[in-house]
Amino acid sequence: MKLTETILLDHGSGGRASQELIKNIFLSHLANPVLACLEDSALVDTGSQQLAFTTDSYVVDPIFFPGGDIGELAINGTINDLAMRGAKPLCLSLGLILEEGFPLEELKRVILSIQGACRRADVPVVTGDTKVVPKGKGDKIFINTSGIGLVDRGVHISAGNARPGDAVILSGSMGDHGITILAQRAGISLQGNLRSDTMALHQLVQRMLAEAPGAVHTLRDPTRGGVATSLNEIADAAGVAVELDESAIPVKPEVGAACEILGMDPLYLANEGKCLALVAKEDAGRLIDLMRSLPEGADAAVIGRVMEGPAGRVLLKTAAGGSRIVQSLTGEPLPRIC
Amino acid sequence: MKYVSEFRDKKFIVPLVDELRRTIDRPLRIMEVCGTHTMAIFRHGLRSLMPEGLELISGPGCPVCVTSNAHIDAFIEVANRDGVRVAIFGDLYRVPGSRGSLAKAQSMGAQVEVVYSPMDALTLAGKYPQQMTVFLSVGFETTIPLVAATILEAERRKMGNFTVFSAHKIMPPALTALLGDPELRLDGLLCPGHVSTIIGAAAYEPLAAAYHLSCVVAGFEPVDVLQAVIMLARQAREGRAEVENAYGRAVSWHGNLRAQQLMHEVFEPVDCQWRGLGTIPASGMAIRDHFSRFDAEKRFGIRLTETPEPKGCLCGQILKGRKTPAECPLFAGRCTPLNPVGPCMVSTEGTCAAHYRFGRG
Numbered sequence: 001m002k003l004t005e006t007i008l009l010d011h012g013s014g015g016r017a018s019q020e021l022i023k024n025i026f027l028s029h030l031a032n033p034v035l036a037c038l039e040d041s042a043l044v045d046t047g048s049q050q051l052a053f054t055t056d057s058y059v060v061d062p063i064f065f066p067g068g069d070i071g072e073l074a075i076n077g078t079i080n081d082l083a084m085r086g087a088k089p090l091c092l093s094l095g096l097i098l099e100e101g102f103p104l105e106e107l108k109r110v111i112l113s114i115q116g117a118c119r120r121a122d123v124p125v126v127t128g129d130t131k132v133v134p135k136g137k138g139d140k141i142f143i144n145t146s147g148i149g150l151v152d153r154g155v156h157i158s159a160g161n162a163r164p165g166d167a168v169i170l171s172g173s174m175g176d177h178g179i180t181i182l183a184q185r186a187g188i189s190l191q192g193n194l195r196s197d198t199m200a201l202h203q204l205v206q207r208m209l210a211e212a213p214g215a216v217h218t219l220r221d222p223t224r225g226g227v228a229t230s231l232n233e234i235a236d237a238a239g240v241a242v243e244l245d246e247s248a249i250p251v252k253p254e255v256g257a258a259c260e261i262l263g264m265d266p267l268y269l270a271n272e273g274k275c276l277a278l279v280a281k282e283d284a285g286r287l288i289d290l291m292r293s294l295p296e297g298a299d300a301a302v303i304g305r306v307m308e309g310p311a312g313r314v315l316l317k318t319a320a321g322g323s324r325i326v327q328s329l330t331g332e333p334l335p336r337i338c
Numbered sequence: 339m340k341y342v343s344e345f346r347d348k349k350f351i352v353p354l355v356d357e358l359r360r361t362i363d364r365p366l367r368i369m370e371v372c373g374t375h376t377m378a379i380f381r382h383g384l385r386s387l388m389p390e391g392l393e394l395i396s397g398p399g400c401p402v403c404v405t406s407n408a409h410i411d412a413f414i415e416v417a418n419r420d421g422v423r424v425a426i427f428g429d430l431y432r433v434p435g436s437r438g439s440l441a442k443a444q445s446m447g448a449q450v451e452v453v454y455s456p457m458d459a460l461t462l463a464g465k466y467p468q469q470m471t472v473f474l475s476v477g478f479e480t481t482i483p484l485v486a487a488t489i490l491e492a493e494r495r496k497m498g499n500f501t502v503f504s505a506h507k508i509m510p511p512a513l514t515a516l517l518g519d520p521e522l523r524l525d526g527l528l529c530p531g532h533v534s535t536i537i538g539a540a541a542y543e544p545l546a547a548a549y550h551l552s553c554v555v556a557g558f559e560p561v562d563v564l565q566a567v568i569m570l571a572r573q574a575r576e577g578r579a580e581v582e583n584a585y586g587r588a589v590s591w592h593g594n595l596r597a598q599q600l601m602h603e604v605f606e607p608v609d610c611q612w613r614g615l616g617t618i619p620a621s622g623m624a625i626r627d628h629f630s631r632f633d634a635e636k637r638f639g640i641r642l643t644e645t646p647e648p649k650g651c652l653c654g655q656i657l658k659g660r661k662t663p664a665e666c667p668l669f670a671g672r673c674t675p676l677n678p679v680g681p682c683m684v685s686t687e688g689t690c691a692a693h694y695r696f697g698r699g
Contacts, residue, residue, distance in 0.1 A: 006445045010432075010676065017676055186454045260342065262454070263428075265381075320560040321348045321355070322383020324696045330675040 012059075014224025014270075015329030039158055040084040040220065043151060050151040052087035054078060058143040063110065065184050067177075067195030070143055071113035073272060076200045077223065078145040079121055083202035084219040084275065086157040086209055087149030089121070094128040094145055099138035110141060121200040123147075149202075155209065159237035161217040167284035168242060168304040169277040171204065171297045172197070173250045174227055178269025179258045186262065194254055199273030204296040208277065211290050215283035220276045225329045226268040230276055231314045232328040239311040244304035244326070246319045267316075268329045278306060341587070345559030346382065354564040355387050361571040365391045367523060368570055369659055371513065372530035373400030373687025374558055380696035382560045392567070395659035396692075398512055399530050401477045402429045402685035403657060404612045408642040409505040410435030410681075413474045414443050416503060416638060423449040423466060425459035426474045432675075432684045436645040439684075440474075456481075456488040456502075463492075463500035472634045473502045479536040482506050482623055483597035486604035489625070489632050503634035504625055507610055509533050510541055511621035516658060517549045524659075526552040526570035531562070531585045536601075538593025539583040550579040557585040604629055611644065613681065614654025653680035656689050663693040670694060 010017035027036060034042045041054030056078050063070040075092065082089045094114065098107065118124055176197040183194055201221065208216055218238070222230040227249075231242050251266050259266050273296070279287055284302055291297030314326040344350070370376055376396045379385055388394070398404050410433055417424045417440060424440070431452060432441050444450040449469075453459050456473055463471035475485050485502060492500045509530065516522060529542055534555045542553040552573035556566030566584040573580060583589055601623070610622025625633040634640070647654065651673070652666035663669045668679050675691055678684035683691050 004442075004677075006442070008441055008445050010441070020676075187458070188454065256342070316383070318381075318383035319346050319348065320351050320382040320384065320387070322386040324380055324383040324386070327695050 010330070012224075013329060015229055017330065018225075019328070037158065040081040041087065041147070041149070043085060050153065052082045052085045052149040052151050053146070054081040055144065055146040056081060058145070059139065060181065061139060062181075062184050063106070063140055065196055066180055068198040069110060069113050070141060071110035072117045073196075073198050074143040074145045075114055075117035075121065075123075076198050077272060078147040079123055079200045079202050080221045080275070082147050082149035083200075083205045084157070084221055085149075085151055086155040086205065086216070086219070087151045087202075088206065089123045089147055089149045089202050091124055091126040092118075092145050092147045094125045095143070096128070096130045097138055097142040097144075098130065098132045099140050100132055100135040102140050107141065117200070121202065123200075123202075154213075157216060157219050159218055159220065159234045162234055162238040162240055162278040162306050163217060164240055164306050164308045165281050166217055166278045166306040167281050167302050168231070168244070168306065169279060169284065169288065169291070170227065170249065170301055170303045171201070171274045171277070171291055172299040173252045173255065174271060174274070175251060175255045175259065175266030175269035177272040178226065179255050179262070179264065179266070181270075182262060182264065183258050188258075188261070194258060197271060197273035199296055201273065201275050201296055204291065204294055205275070207290060207294065208287055212279070212283040212287055215280040215287065216277055217280070218276070218278035222271045222274065222276055224270050226266070226270060227276065228265075228267040228314065228326045229328045231326070232312070234276075234278065235314055236312045238306075241307040241309050241311065241313045241315065242304055243307055244314065244316045246316055248301055249303045250299045250301050267326060281305075342559065345557075345561040347561075350561050351387075351564065354561065354568065358564060358568050358571065359389045361568055361575065362389055362391055363575055365393065366525045366571060366574055367393045367395060368526045368528055368567065369395045369397045369524050370528040371397040371399040371509070372528075372533070373403065373685065373689070374532065375399075375528055375530070375556065375563065376689055376692045377687055378558045378560075379563060380692045384560055384563060388567075395524075396656070396689040397516065397659055398612065398615060398657040399478070399509065399533075400682070400685050400687040400689070401481070401507065402433055403653065403681045403688050404507065404512075404614070405433070405476055405505050405681065406611045406613045406644060407436050407647065408611065408644045410439075411437060411645065412640050412642055413503065414438065414440060414448075416472055416474070416634060416640070417443045417448040417450055419638070421469050422472055423451065423462065423469045424472045424474050425451050425453045425462055427476065428452045429685050429687070430474060430476055432678065433681045434678055434684065456485045457491070460488055460492055460497065460500055463497055467499060470499050470501065473500075475502050475504045475506060477506060478509055478530075478533050479601065480532040482508075482605060483536060483594070483600045486600040489604050489629055490600070492632055493629065501632050501634035501637050502625065503640075504605070504623060506605065506623040507612065507621055508607065508623060509537070510545070511618050512612060512615065513545055514548075515615060515618045515621075517545060517551065519658065522659060524551060525574050526554065528563070528566055528570070529553050529555040531555060531557045531588065534585065534589045534593065536594050536597045538591055539581055539589055540591050541593070542581045546579050546581050552579050553581045555581075555583045555585050555589050557588065613647070614657040648679045651680040653682045653690075656682055663690040666690070
């Protein structure tokens with residue numbers, strides 16, 4: 001890969017550019033076995049316990065959007081990264097980088113959202129930091145959250161754990177958050193109820209693990225890069241193939257319509273309140289029933305299956321009856337001319 | 339009727355595929371002119387459904403792909419000027435010229451904003467009165483009337499800080515230039531649906547007559563594409579070379595007359611260089627003198643200097659339908675969507691981009 005000389009927006013998109021940056025700059029200099037796993041959170045074994053540890057930064061623009069704001073996103077996002085390893089979240093840190101001139105009213109609004117999200121999730125912020133940068137050197141507010149959780153012994157959830165025969169479950173409708181943000185930025189007011197789906201999923205995950213111990217092999221929250229990128233990463237990590245049924249993937253009509261107008265593919269759009277679960281086939285039915293009985297999983301569906309090979313390939317059986325390959329996102333998703 | 343789900347429904351598609359198989363009685367070479375058709379065919383997995391003997395060749399209907407290096411380099415030069423903010427459609431963002439792309443320019447400090455409509459660029463100019471907002475304008479007849487309307491609105495509002503840098507092109511002259519190549523050997527043309535909403539189905543009659551070529555105007559849903567291909571296959575079987583409209587819900591015989599009028603009021607045809615096809619007479623659209631104060635090329639005194647295409651790049655041949663992406667030595671190796679050599683890989687509608695995203699593995 002030819003190294004570009006400067007950071008581009010593509011490097012933050014969660015797609016191939018991001019992956020190459022991680023491989024060429026971060027892993028090559030910082031490598032250790034824990035980091036190299038590149039999962040949603042790292043598992044650190046202290047001897048007496050398995051700790052999950054994760055960090056995430058939030059730079060979304062606009063900071064307030066239908067369905068939530070940057071504060072809620074930060075809390076739910078970090079809790080979800082812990083939940084995706086099967087961890088029970090213990091506590092969070094909150095680091096703020098504020099731009100000079102950012103209105104205190106808006107800061108308060110963000111903090112109140114954070115308060116609400118923490119209460120609903122029953123996970124506290126226990127430590128924090130604040131920095132202020134001169135006007136023009138930031139963008140209103142940047143948030144970094146780190147989180148610690150505990151993983152029970154005997155819980156082994158990772159991308160590499162997916163196996164042929166597994167059912168691929170998506171916990172609800174796809175693309176809601178991504179298209180809401182893009183539509184806001186485009187200044188397009190579209191009819192219908194476009195809202196971010198930001199939501200904490202740790203309680204859903206704990207119920208799933210209790211319902212069918214050992215059946216959940218892989219969990220991933222498909223944020224930047226979307227379902228397409230997450231499944232490609234999982235297929236690569238586990239050396240398996242994934243087959244998806246386009247008709248089975250839940251997409252809200254307003255999300256589908258907005259995607260058509262803007263020229264976006266919902267498979268590549270961020271989800272902030274959904275998870276992919278690759279589970280043992282024989283347990284898929286009862287896990288779906290459980291998920292649908294809970295608010296976090298009301299629209300859960302089996303969207304595909306894991307196959308032996310070819311390793312790393314994700315294939316979509318289209319609604320039209322044909323098939324096509326689904327690649328990882330390469331750079332930022334961009335709207336088209338015509 | 340929702341106009342989307344019905345046109346993607348397997349219960350309509352299965353019988354259409356069967357009918358296509360029954361109708362094709364000989365090898366057929368069809369050019370799908372429009373990049374959006376290339377993407378639609380791949381995205382819905384239609385290639386996997388098409389019968390043997392049907393060869394679909396991608397044509398030059400991708401406005402970004404056919405924009406020459408000279409224009410891209412000039413776009414970047416304008417973006418790098420002090421006091422300038424450029425507005426673009428998303429497709430243009432990563433297109434490489436001879437010295438990088440607008441994405442690269444932005445990372446080095448140029449002000450580049452992605453917009454969804456040329457009117458947004460006008461709004462931007464109003465928002466930043468101290469800067470010159472330049473709309474870097476690429477697109478075929480689908481887009482040109484919108485830009486014309488925007489320039490007329492800029493005139494009405496007496497805007498002094500808004501200009502358009504036009505690299506617009508029109509389709510029929512390019513098709514004539516392509517079809518003049520005896521090596522091309524086409525049986526039919528799948529005509530671009532959105533361009534045709536403006537120019538009308540009648541615009542293809544001269545081509546059908548001069549080259550004895552079947553032309554069917556097609557929409558972009560799976561049902562639309564299959565229906566149009568069936569009509570082309572039937573024409574081939576019956577020895578007909580006519581223009582038929584299979585996209586009646588959006589395209590009329592004479593097209594959108596008001597849009598055509600707007601286009602010609604503000605723009606006039608000029609000779610223009612198409613990447614891979616060379617200079618085609620009267621195929622570009624330049625802003626008329628009357629509106630020269632909105633013409634970025636004139637306001638900035640830009641001179642376009644053509645540079646040679648990167649070594650090994652087969653974009654030109656691919657745009658003419660002469661080679662496939664797989665035949666290009668750079669495809670998926672040196673040339674990928676992240677590090678594209680030619681625009682066919684970078685534009686969302688580029689043939690190479692479609693093959694890379696949907697066809698490999």
